[in-house]
Amino acid sequence: MSRTKVSRPEHVRILGRDFNVKYTALDDGMITLGLMQYNSMVINIREGQEKLEERDTFLHETIHALSDTMCLELNETQVTALAHGLIAIFEDNDPAVSKYITGTN
Numbered sequence: 711m712s713r714t715k716v717s718r719p720e721h722v723r724i725l726g727r728d729f730n731v732k733y734t735a736l737d738d739g740m741i742t743l744g745l746m747q748y749n750s751m752v753i754n755i756r757e758g759q760e761k762l763e764e765r766d767t768f769l770h771e772t773i774h775a776l777s778d779t780m781c782l783e784l785n786e787t788q789v790t791a792l793a794h795g796l797i798a799i800f801e802d803n804d805p806a807v808s809k810y811i812t813g814t815n
């Protein structure tokens with residue numbers, strides 16, 4: 711499904727907490743695809759990923775932040791599965807579905 715070009719967020723608010731989003735290159739020491747640093751309220755996303763993978767990584771890290779904030783103690787497999795499942799709902803459906811979910815229709 712084709713998507714219109716969207717800008718990458720520099721901030722994301724998660725349960726009342728404002729996280730900065732940084733896009734970091736492998737050359738700058740970012741060895742994982744993403745990293746959520748709860749204490750400093752930073753979500754790091756590695757540059758150079760395919761667009762879908764980058765969005766999946768962003769969602770993955772926001773789920774880590776949800777898990778930590780809500781003391782859910784989700785493990786890595788659960789976080790990964792939730793991110794893949796949620797991104798698939800948005801990717802595999804008409805944009806009207808995401809607009810309905812976000813209340814922007």
Ligand SMILES: [Zn+2]
Pocket residue numbers: 770774786789
């Ligand atoms: Zn993870």
